[in-house]
Amino acid sequence: DAGITQSPRYKITETGRQVTLMCHQTWSHSYMFWYRQDLGHGLRLIYYSAAADITDKGEVPDGYVVSRSKTENFPLTLESATRSQTSVYFCASSESGGTYEQYFGPGTRLTVT
Amino acid sequence: GEDVEQSLFLSVREGDSSVINCTYTDSSSTYLYWYKQEPGAGLQLLTYIFSNMDMKQDQRLTVLLNKKDKHLSLRIADTQTGDSAIYFCAEKSSGSARQLTFGSGTQLTVLP
Numbered sequence: 001d002a003g004i005t006q007s008p009r010y011k012i013t014e015t016g017r018q019v020t021l022m023c024h025q026t027w028s029h030s031y032m033f034w035y036r037q038d039l040g041h042g043l044r045l046i047y048y049s050a051a052a053d054i055t056d057k058g059e060v061p062d063g064y065v066v067s068r069s070k071t072e073n074f075p076l077t078l079e080s081a082t083r084s085q086t087s088v089y090f091c092a093s094s095e096s097g098g099t100y101e102q103y104f105g106p107g108t109r110l111t112v113t
Numbered sequence: 114g115e116d117v118e119q120s121l122f123l124s125v126r127e128g129d130s131s132v133i134n135c136t137y138t139d140s141s142s143t144y145l146y147w148y149k150q151e152p153g154a155g156l157q158l159l160t161y162i163f164s165n166m167d168m169k170q171d172q173r174l175t176v177l178l179n180k181k182d183k184h185l186s187l188r189i190a191d192t193q194t195g196d197s198a199i200y201f202c203a204e205k206s207s208g209s210a211r212q213l214t215f216g217s218g219t220q221l222t223v224l225p
Contacts, residue, residue: 099163107154
């Protein structure tokens with residue numbers, strides 16, 4: 001049972017470059033989320049998706065783009081990376097109904113130089 | 114908007130009990146959660162409590178909820194070195210679709 005995976009686990013990129021972080025889940029959960037984790041800020045929601053082709057902004061969406069053409073995948077793209085986007089990014093998923101708990105991937109550590 | 118607050122650090126001796134506290138502001142919270150994050154890993158769901166409950170026990174973990182004071186705590190009995198991690202409190206508001214609001218996390222250090 002692979003669960004939820006993220007790739008790459010580590011990425012170094014330069015300011016201005018486009019970079020895509022991948023997220024894949026095998027549970028067929030309807031909901032998927034992208035968070036960033038920064039010291040002193042805890043987890044902040046970037047974007048979420050309720051189903052394929054349905055996405056919505058979270059708390060800190062500026063500079064990010066998401067898509068969800070298939071239920072199991074939810075890529076996050078930084079169109080023109082900035083140093084302030086250096087962070088650890090977590091993807092999570094949640095099934096519809098139930099008790100709303102979210103299940104997290106292992107994270108991607110992104111450094112923008 | 115909703116806010117969830119936790120103290121940043123807690124140190125305990127191995128074998129003692131740990132109590133991690135959390136306060137939240139949203140009176141319409143329906144579920145509250147505790148997650149554990151070990152170094153270099155994602156968040157792992159430990160337990161959750163529904164807002165109409167006062168207490169939930171699961172092996173070494175006891176969750177207490179004081180809805181009047183909007184205070185949530187996680188007690189870990191017989192704390193072990195493997196319990197050293199960051200613990201996050203999170204809440205689900207009745208006003209949000211599926212989003213959870215997370216606290217900043219409490220770094221628990223277990224001393225031998």
